[in-house]
Amino acid sequence: MSDIRTLALACRDAAQVMFALDTQTKRKLLHDMADALEAQRDTILAANARDLQQAAAKGIQGAMLDRLKLDESRITGIANAVREIAALPDPVGLVTRRDTRPNGLEVERVRIPLGVIAMIYEARPNVTADAAALCLMAGNAVILRGGSEALNSNMAIAKILRDVMERHDIPAAALTLVEDLRRETMIELLQLNDIVDLAIPRGGEGLIRFVAEHARVPVIKHYKGVCHLYVDASADEALALNLLIxxxxxxxxxCNALETLLIHRDVAESFLPKAVQVLEEHGVELRGCERSRALMQGMHAASDEDYAAEFLDLILAVRVVDDLGAAVGHIQRFGSDHTEVIVTRDDEAARRFVQAIRSAVVMVNASSRFSDGGELGLGAEIGISTTRLHAYGPMGAEALTVERFVVRGEGQVRHPSSRVGRT
Amino acid sequence: MSDIRTLALACRDAAQVMFALDTQTKRKLLHDMADALEAQRDTILAANARDLQQAAAKGIQGAMLDRLKLDESRITGIANAVREIAALPDPVGLVTRRDTRPNGLEVERVRIPLGVIAMIYEARPNVTADAAALCLMAGNAVILRGGSEALNSNMAIAKILRDVMERHDIPAAALTLVEDLRRETMIELLQLNDIVDLAIPRGGEGLIRFVAEHARVPVIKHYKGVCHLYVDASADEALALNLLIxxxxxxxxxCNALETLLIHRDVAESFLPKAVQVLEEHGVELRGCERSRALMQGMHAASDEDYAAEFLDLILAVRVVDDLGAAVGHIQRFGSDHTEVIVTRDDEAARRFVQAIRSAVVMVNASSRFSDGGELGLGAEIGISTTRLHAYGPMGAEALTVERFVVRGEGQVRHPSSRVGRT
Structure with missing residues (x-):
């Protein structure tokens, strides 16, 4: 048997133990983990120093090096995030519905953990603690496969967390870090569909496409956020400007930053010049359609690629549209199912927009930047799903569980003739 | 562009129309479909006669030929099933949670359709109408890929349903029947992960494995039902006997029939002889462990293959176990995550069993045969998921939708400093 399969099987066995843990035990476990991370800060920092050194030697710098770097305050931040997860309501055991059937059967829908979750992520070592804590709080076992740049940091963090699990008599295999970072090993992990219940890729589009391509296990993807703000004919322009900026x-x-501004033609002449002025004050480059450019001399032209782009930068695509239907059509064509905003004072327009838009999060008169698990009340977030299945939008602890059926009877049978003594 | 991709793209466009349909329109559509199926009964029967003829020429007979066969009463049954689906509560638009955040944002979780569902099924032509109706009622578009044996019947049924859609000004592409039944076309369909939101295979294990192997779209599988009945030490033996028979x-x-009987050793001596007697009266062949065979001379020996088998026949595997934990261990090793039953008068034992069993449906003192969408109150069923994601257990209309976020504000921004005029 391959090494990764052996690891995954042990993780699955441990999932059975996680499945049955009560809330208090999980909370105590996570608190002890947070304390241990702070107590062994120097061990983590020493491992992180090795990662930083190797990264620098490979020529990694700037934002990527910064994402990799840990320091005292970041470790405190990681520990506090684990404590916050420990304080979340436990989704496991939650009875979401209860019904008594005409034959007297009591049918409950009850949340249980998914089982084994494989997290595939890139350079940030904080994900190791963060994702592990959220998976464990929801009663799951987790297989962590982080980026090679952070391997030493991830190993140090995982060892500290696993030691705490062992002190709690929980099999450490419930938190398994993959140290063999070869691509073929990742592919094998993604194909263990008799063991892994869900893979969650978290990182750049390349990683997510790789996972989607090779996985035979279920995957919840978060491709990208091409988020739109549509300024309706009846919009409060000052409010629209605030949301835009x-x-x-x-x-x-x-991912919840805006990438495209759509403007109803009736307000374009009034709104666009104000928007352009304030955006340019903020250093934003605009790329517009013909009608935008007719209103704003000197604006760059937007291509279809621009409308489909997640710029992740101070660039904004702009289009003037004939009406709400045209805005919806643009979003359907170029959007990524992440988050769309309408600014309007017209309730009927808001209703039509919400009704027509199929994205995970649709907002009326609020900033796209609220499309986030913490901001929407989930307490913590393991990612934002743009897969229209299981979970859609920000995913918290509950999205790491599933509802099943618990049925209680008093001897009911489906075919009474099969009752012994009556046949 | 390939033909199947062209079909699927048209289906996706039509999904946008389905997405926005209100409940009354969908109900009227389904009722008209049911009426049309009955009115054009002769067309369906003529097509079905061609299928039966070709099947007979290929040597198909027995249960498989029976599954393929339609007659007047079966068509009435199909039409009535469509009417029952029309009467279901509409899951689309259901607000499952509502919360006001400290900043005043109103956050709702609202159910929306999944989008495009690909149903992959085998010989039963009733699935064409049944699955289509359930998908449409939940606001989805559907791509139907049935078995070759039923192609003429499926084409006749699909045409009748599509004609009704066109009369309702709904694009017929929202109900697309794949008539090209080559394997490579099915594989291509299963890999359209930019178009198809979910594939549901419904049929034998071979079909399901084929779909799981080739799909790059999300799949909800229903592999098999290796269902267990565990007779606890404190069981009411008469009740246990009823549930067993x-x-x-x-x-x-x-799939919800029992395949294995597990008996606590303390009651084996008393219960097993009675069970064997009644089971044998019903023509059931038993295959037991050493301890069962020591109690019941002449019982066949059970192999590990027997314990893992979905017999779908009058065969039952039997094992005497030391205690509830050993019963759970057996189910973990050999079960298929479908349905397990405990018979007990001990509330604590029931609690421990429910707590330890991870199957989709767990029953206390009730027959496994109730593990069915209709029996558990879902009204209709598109399958029983043994995939621990999205839906687990019987899947009704609601399982063909997903929750998303609708957020309403009054101009809230995440970083107040970005408010224009305050920067």
């Missing part, structure tokens, strides 16, 4: 400039590198 | 003999060929 917040959505585009408050953190352009994240 | 109902579970094994009332319809042995279905």
């Amino acid at each position: 917040d959505g585009k400039t408050s953190r352009p590198g994240v | 109902d579970g094994k003999t009332s319809r042995p060929g279905v």
Whole structure:
């Protein structure tokens, strides 16, 4: 048997133990993990220093090196995130519905853990603790496969967390870090469909496409956020301007940032010049359609590639549209099912927009930047699903569980004639 | 572009229309479909006669030929099933949760259709109408790929349904029947992961494995039902006997029939002889462990293959176990995550069993034969998922939808400093 299969089988056995843990035990486990991460800070920092050194030697720099870097305050941040996850409501055991059938059967829908979750991620070592904590809180076992740049940091963090599990008499295999980072090993992991219940890729589009291509296990993808703000004919223009600036400039590198502005033609002449002025003050480059460019001399032309792009940068595509239907049509063609916003004072327009847009998050008069597990009340987030199955939008602990049926009877049979003594 | 991709793209466009249909329109559509099926009964029967003729020429007979065969009463049954689906509560638009965030944002979780569902099934032509109706009622578009034996019947049924859609000004592409039944075309369909939101295979294990192997779209599988009945030390033996006979003999060929009996050693000596007597009266062949065979001379020996088998026949595997934990261990090793039953008068034992068993349906003192969408209150069923993701257990209309986020605000921004005029 291959090494990765052996690891995964042990993880599956451990999932059975995780499945049955009560809330208090899980909370105590996570708190002890958080304490251990802080207590063994120096071990983590020493491992991280080795990662940073190797990364620098490979010529990695800038934002990527920064994502890799840990320091005292970041470790405190990681520990506190684990404590926050411990404080979440436990989704496991939650009875979501209860019904008594005419024959007296009591049917409950009850949340249980998914089982074994494979997290596939890139350079940030904080994901190791963060994703593990959320998976464990939801009663799952987890297989972590991080990026090679962070391997030493990930191994240090995983060892600390596994030691805590063993002290709690929980098999450490419930938190398994894959140290063999060869591609063929990742592919094999993604094909263990008798063992792994769900794979969650978290990282750039290349990683997610790789996982989707090779996986034979279920995958919840988060491709990209090509988020739109549509300024309706009846929009409050000052409000629209606030949402536009917040959505585009408050953190352009994240998936819930705005990428495209759609403007109803009736307000384009009034709104676009104001928008362009404020956006340019914020250093945003605009790329527009013919009608936008007719209103705003000197604006760059937008191509179809621009409309499909997740710029993750201070660039905004702009299009003037004939009406709400045309805005919806543009979003259907170019959108990524992540988050779309309408700005309107017209309730009927808002209703029509919500009704027609199939994205995971649809907002009326609010910033796209709220499309986030924490902001929407999930407490923590393991990713934002753009897969229209199981979970759609920000995924918290509950999205790492599934509902099943628990049925209680008093001897009911489906075919009474099969009752012994009556046949 | 390949033909199947062209078909699927048209189906995806039509999904956008289905997405926005209101409940009354969908109900009227389904009722008109049911009426049309009955009105054009002769067309369906003529097509079905061609299928039966070709099947007979290929040497198909017995249960398989029977599954293929339609007659007047079966067509009435199909039409009535469509009417029952029309009467179901519409899951689309259901607000499952509502929350106001501290910043005043109103966050709703609202059910929306999945989008495009590919149904892959075998010989029963009733699935064409049944699955289509359930997918449409949940606001989805559907691609139907049935078995070659039923192609003429399926084409006749699909044409009738599509004609009704066109009369309702709904694009007929929302109900697309694949008439090119080559394997490579099915594989291509299963790899259209930019178009198809979910594939549901419904049929034998071979079909399901084929779909799982080739799919790059999400799949909800229903492999098989190796269902267990565990008779606990405190069981009411008469009740256990009723559940055993109902579970094994009332319809042995279905997935919620019992395949294995587990008996606590303390009651084996008393219960097993009675069970064997009644089972043998019903023509059931038993295959037991050493301890069962020591109690019941002449019982066949059970192999590990027997314990893993879905017999779909009047055969029952038997094992005497030391305690509840050993019963759970057996189910973990040999079960298929479908349905397990405990018979007990001990509430604590019931609690422990439910807590330890991870199957989709767990029953206390009720027959496994109730593991069915209709019996558990879903109204209709598109399959029984043994995939621990999205839906687990019987799947009704709601399982063909997903929750997304609808957020309403009054201009809230995430970083107030980005408000224009305050920067």
